[in-house]
Amino acid sequence: SYELTQPPSVSVSPGQTARITCSGDALPKQFAYWYQQKPGQAPVLVIYKDSERPSGIPERFSGSSSGTTVTLTISGVQAEDEADYYCQSADSSGTYVFGTGTKVTVL
Amino acid sequence: EVQLVESGGGLVQPGGSLRLSCAASGFTFSSYWMHWVRQAPGKGLVWVSRINSDGSSTTYADSVKGRFTISRDNAKNTLYLQMNSLRAEDTAVYYCARRNDILTAPDYWGQGILVTVSS
Numbered sequence: 001s002y003e004l005t006q007p008p009s010v011s012v013s014p015g016q017t018a019r020i021t022c023s024g025d026a027l028p029k030q031f032a033y034w035y036q037q038k039p040g041q042a043p044v045l046v047i048y049k050d051s052e053r054p055s056g057i058p059e060r061f062s063g064s065s066s067g068t069t070v071t072l073t074i075s076g077v078q079a080e081d082e083a084d085y086y087c088q089s090a091d092s093s094g095t096y097v098f099g100t101g102t103k104v105t106v107l
Numbered sequence: 108e109v110q111l112v113e114s115g116g117g118l119v120q121p122g123g124s125l126r127l128s129c130a131a132s133g134f135t136f137s138s139y140w141m142h143w144v145r146q147a148p149g150k151g152l153v154w155v156s157r158i159n160s161d162g163s164s165t166t167y168a169d170s171v172k173g174r175f176t177i178s179r180d181n182a183k184n185t186l187y188l189q190m191n192s193l194r195a196e197d198t199a200v201y202y203c204a205r206r207n208d209i210l211t212a213p214d215y216w217g218q219g220i221l222v223t224v225s226s
Contacts, residue, residue, distance in 0.1 A: 096157065
């Protein structure tokens with residue numbers, strides 16, 4: 001089955017930039033999405049269609065795509081950004097898949 | 108205000124069945140595709156199933172195909188997940204989520220409901 005691979009963890013100091021990658025063979029042909037999930041809460045969509053930001057999401061969140069890898073960038077990280085982040089995409093049959101998840105720690 | 112409220116979770120024995128419900132309000136339920144996503148304790152998100160707006164098309168993850176059935180009652184603004192032949196590995200918090208047509212992704216999620224499969 002289709003898989004999306006993320007690093008398990010990323011650590012960053014406040015004000016610095018965090019970059020989270022997500023790799024998958026179908027990513028050149030399918031859009032990617034990114035979700036933020038804090039403990040005990042439902043996920044929140046922070047990036048859609050590779051690089052678009054939903055209303056209400058801070059500008060410090062951005063997305064990009066290159067080949068089989070998509071990247072979520074958090075510029076000027078704040079303490080409130082500490083959370084788990086998941087990429088999500090779909091395969092050619094319309095089956096959705098989530099990435100393995102990345103825990104972002106703000107030092 | 109968009110609200111999604113799951114119910115029907117609980118403890119069930121292996122091999123048993125359970126039906127989850129997701130009551131929707133604050134939007135025109137019949138216009139939206141809906142999803143179920145689950146998360147085992149301490150683990151990542153796993154997509155389970157989706158259904159189109161009129162219920163005529165469904166898709167499932169391989170891990171639940173043939174055991175789970177997604178359905179909806181647009182007159183009652185309710186989404187369902189019928190879960191049969193439950194296994195210990197189905198233990199998880201189950202979320203229902205609304206797919207936004209413009210964002211082409213789930214934009215509103217319920218608070219989740221815990222399903223525990225154990226003897």
